[in-house]
Amino acid sequence: MWYSRIPMGAKRDIKTADRILDAAEKLVQVRGFNAFSYADVSKAVGIQKASLHHHFATKTDLGVALVERYRRVFLEALAGIESEEDAAVDRLERYIGLYRTVLRKKRMCMCGMLAADVATLPTPMRDSVAVFFAENESWLTRVISAGTSRGELHFAGTPASMAAFIVSSLEGAMLVARGRGEPAHLDDVASLLIANMRPPTPSRSAKAR
Amino acid sequence: MWYSRIPMGAKRDIKTADRILDAAEKLVQVRGFNAFSYADVSKAVGIQKASLHHHFATKTDLGVALVERYRRVFLEALAGIESEEDAAVDRLERYIGLYRTVLRKKRMCMCGMLAADVATLPTPMRDSVAVFFAENESWLTRVISAGTSRGELHFAGTPASMAAFIVSSLEGAMLVARGRGEPAHLDDVASLLIANMRPPTPSRSAKAR
DNA sequence: GTCTATAACGAGATAGAC
DNA sequence: GTCTATCTCGTTATAGAC
Numbered sequence: 001m002w003y004s005r006i007p008m009g010a011k012r013d014i015k016t017a018d019r020i021l022d023a024a025e026k027l028v029q030v031r032g033f034n035a036f037s038y039a040d041v042s043k044a045v046g047i048q049k050a051s052l053h054h055h056f057a058t059k060t061d062l063g064v065a066l067v068e069r070y071r072r073v074f075l076e077a078l079a080g081i082e083s084e085e086d087a088a089v090d091r092l093e094r095y096i097g098l099y100r101t102v103l104r105k106k107r108m109c110m111c112g113m114l115a116a117d118v119a120t121l122p123t124p125m126r127d128s129v130a131v132f133f134a135e136n137e138s139w140l141t142r143v144i145s146a147g148t149s150r151g152e153l154h155f156a157g158t159p160a161s162m163a164a165f166i167v168s169s170l171e172g173a174m175l176v177a178r179g180r181g182e183p184a185h186l187d188d189v190a191s192l193l194i195a196n197m198r199p200p201t202p203s204r205s206a207k208a209r
Numbered sequence: 210m211w212y213s214r215i216p217m218g219a220k221r222d223i224k225t226a227d228r229i230l231d232a233a234e235k236l237v238q239v240r241g242f243n244a245f246s247y248a249d250v251s252k253a254v255g256i257q258k259a260s261l262h263h264h265f266a267t268k269t270d271l272g273v274a275l276v277e278r279y280r281r282v283f284l285e286a287l288a289g290i291e292s293e294e295d296a297a298v299d300r301l302e303r304y305i306g307l308y309r310t311v312l313r314k315k316r317m318c319m320c321g322m323l324a325a326d327v328a329t330l331p332t333p334m335r336d337s338v339a340v341f342f343a344e345n346e347s348w349l350t351r352v353i354s355a356g357t358s359r360g361e362l363h364f365a366g367t368p369a370s371m372a373a374f375i376v377s378s379l380e381g382a383m384l385v386a387r388g389r390g391e392p393a394h395l396d397d398v399a400s401l402l403i404a405n406m407r408p409p410t411p412s413r414s415a416k417a418r
Numbered sequence: 419g420t421c422t423a424t425a426a427c428g429a430g431a432t433a434g435a436c
Numbered sequence: 437g438t439c440t441a442t443c444t445c446g447t448t449a450t451a452g453a454c
Contacts, residue, residue, distance in 0.1 A: 172381020
């Protein structure tokens with residue numbers, strides 16, 4: 001009896017919870033945490049409002065689950081990049097690609113969005129958002145350190161400060177791209193970012209002097 | 210009769226409207242457009258909710274007035290910088306100072322905030338936000354063009370693309386600073402930004418090769 | 419121009435049947 | 437696990453007295 005009910009029930013539960021998370025994630029990325037409601041999620045998932053509370057008792061619970069899943073998925077993507085690319089520039093291009101993919105779906109980075117909403121967020125969500133940025137900078141610092149020591153990158157400042165700089169530039173580029181209504185803005189910023197980190201090519205740097 | 214009433218009435222009207230705008234501006238910069246209410250403004254200004262509607266009939270009207278005033282004040286600040294500083298780097302430092310001042314008050318750039326809320330904004334607000342960024346980039350492009358032609362700046366890319374890059378970096382730095390709960394983040398990004406735009410000093414660039 | 423009072427609606431959340 | 441029904445509160449906005 002129990003052995004037939006629990007696994008099935010658990011499976012269904014997980015699936016519905018994920019569908020809720022998917023819908024809520026999109027809503028947060030497009031509208032922000034304060035501008036979506038259980039009614040919106042209800043419509044998107046095709047389930048009644050009250051049923052949502054069975055999976056996520058409060059909006060805070062839903063929000064915390066949302067950020068934690070986002071962080072986990074992002075970290076997995078970073079690990080994938082590191083295993084697939086060797087050159088620092090290629091790794092950075094792939095990193096930028098993550099942002100591009102989000103913006104192409106007309107969304108903002110979820111944690112960038114939540115950073116704007118930070119004053120109104122429940123504390124556990126706020127903390128998790130801070131960790132997201134710390135994790136990003138930490139990964140980038142490692143990639144950049146390896147790149148500089150191999151002479152693949154060149155810039156003023158430390159790898160850690162450049163890592164922080166990259167996160168800010170890309171988050172800002174997404175934000176401004178939305179504000180200007182011009183998705184291509186992110187591409188322009190990304191190009192310039194990479195261009196200014198490449199080691200000087202003897203033939204080209206002639207123009208500067 | 211009319212000559213004594215109209216000027217007085219008009220004066221009082223403007224003053225209250227400005228107090229409302231001040232309170233609402235702060236609320237938008239801290240919480241976002243969807244996370245503040247007429248009740249919040251009412252409390253801050255010390256006037257009843259219904260009275261607010263006399264000055265700004267709808268929240269959309271208030272929002273449009275808010276962005277337009279913000280743009281105007283910002284443009285005046287930019288004009289002031291241009292008249293007080295000559296060197297490109299000094300002008301850029303002063304420009305960055307505008308962002309620093311906002312963040313020190315624990316606020317986000319209003320248009321950066323509204324860029325996050327863009328999907329939920331009434332169209333006239335959205336348009337005005339887009340113009341804010343265009344105006345910023347246009348001013349920066351002029352400053353950077355002058356700086357590069359005088360040899361005060363050095364970087365890969367065009368003045369216009371660097372202007373867009375600077376706006377994105379600073380908006381992103383404010384956003385991430387809030388998300389991380391570390392106001393100093395903006396200073397770090399600003400330092401690196403300037404450092405990577407300075408022309409190469411012969412003695413120091415020795416380290417690179 | 420400001421007030422009190424209230425309308426009309428949507429939010430997050432709960433109770434309890436199935 | 438999902439449903440219907442309902443509660444309570446906060447939201448934007450209006451009516452009309454002063």
